[in-house]
Amino acid sequence: MKTALKTTFRLSLLAGVISSASVMAADKVTFQLDWLPGGDKAPVYVGIQQGFFADEDLEVKIASGRGSTDALTKMATGQSDIGTSDVGALMAARAQDNVPVVAVLPYFTQAPHAFFTLENSGIKSIKDLKGKKVATSPFTSSNAFLPLVLKQNGLTEDDIQLVKSDPGALSPMMITGNTDAIIAWVTNTALFESQAAGAGKEIIEMPWSNSGLSLYSSSLLASEKFLEERPNVAKRFIKAFAKSIEFSYKYPEKAGIDLHEMVPEVDADIVAAQLKSIYNLVYNDVTEKDGMGKFDPERIQQTWEYVAEANGLSETSLDPQTSVNTAFIPE
């Protein structure tokens, strides 16, 4: 009798262990960033900290990246399953190499590229850049779009004096008067402002999206292999990620704390300031018209036309709609 009781007890214990193990065996997903952690990369951290991924039974590992091409390569080669990168870079890569990666959810529905200049520089609009020295970093995707935005403002590349320099050196160059203007993403505005304030100066931001360059930018991309082999996991991930974006921009302070929790080197208040300053990239007239998380085929076409022109590609080299897979967008 005693042994029977013991056996039953042991069996039930075993069953308990097995069932809890199966609960614990969440689906593993590797998430690829296109740069180092920072405000605009907050959503995935928020999703982990707030338990949005855990709710969908997902275990997410984050890998930092070194530029949009690096992120694309890591997704294409299967080092990562899903991640954020520039949809324009994706289109250019697909047109040239047909990389097995597609966009599944828009994130920035406006391009983050901008000119920055000091308030006392006398430059009030992009047209004023004529004859001025402009600094940019060597590998930013902005460089490809520069001729387009200049053209829209009646300038050519010969009208400005373009110099290339390390991303970290751009803002100091501008503040010390080494250059009249710089090219950077508006995700940096909060950082530039605090740095300029340290030198008793103020900066002006001139987003290219205000000057006619209107296109999709940073998006959630996924490897085709991941979507084919684990469609259910992908669907749950995208749902949780959309929720994370919403939360991050609704509660930037909390998002800052979540990111700081996971990456202590990042200051929570800088993240909050960054999220606030890029709110318009995520929520704007485009998302108002199409709804959050929806790709508009017309705007995809328009984005491709810009990308093709910027990269010197023939417009017929890619059907831009094939770069997007809308089957996974949450209802």
Add this chain to the structure above:
Amino acid sequence: MNQTLPLKSWLKYQVNRFAPALFFIGLVILWEIICVVGKVPNYILPSPSAIVTAFFNVEFSRWMTHLWATLRVALMGFALSIAIALPLSIGMMRSELMNRILYPALIVIQSTPVVAVAPLIIVLLGTDDPSRVLITCLITFFPLVVSTTTGMLETPPEMIELSQSLRAPRYRETWQIRIPYAIPHIFSGLRVSITLAIIGAVVAEFVAAEEGLGYFIQFSTSFFKIPQAFAGLIFLSIISLLLFKSVQWIQMWLFPWSLPKKK
């Protein structure tokens, strides 16, 4: 009358003894003065005091995490390059054919900027330690091969002739004559390699990493925290110095006879 003399010579002795430290301290003070007087902003050249503050603003456990990540990769890469370089050198010393085949290949590997092929390595080996260790190994192993081979070839020919006349087998010639003669050369190669190992680990972290001192420095500059980046850099140089010294200590401990005689 002669009383001042001992004091003078004592002072001279002390100054001489602490000369490196005094020079370093003087340099730091000069640096601080330039930053304060010249009102140099932190994002151009942070002052030593700003760097120290930045150093203590980062939690100690974070420093240890980053340090361990870099040190782990550097030491593994260094060990791997020793494991590759020594047999390779012995092979190249023994066989003229191998020497002719391998040397050009080694020079090609060495003169390829690893930074340029690093993304390729990451794609092939993944984003974890193996690819970082390989990058470190690629940067460190060449000086080792060159110095070990040179050392073994510089064995006095009479010694080799003697061993041959006594019909010593080749392995004994290698292990008991050539390698001991090569020890000073091997250790000078090791000293060059160990500092390169740190550089290799940092280069690898620039390409793909979630922790490590190289990652930390890149991260700090991306947030324009220049004093913090400098703190990381200085921490990194201290580690390099310590590793360099450790190689010397190991040589002193294991092969004291191989060191140049002190005056």
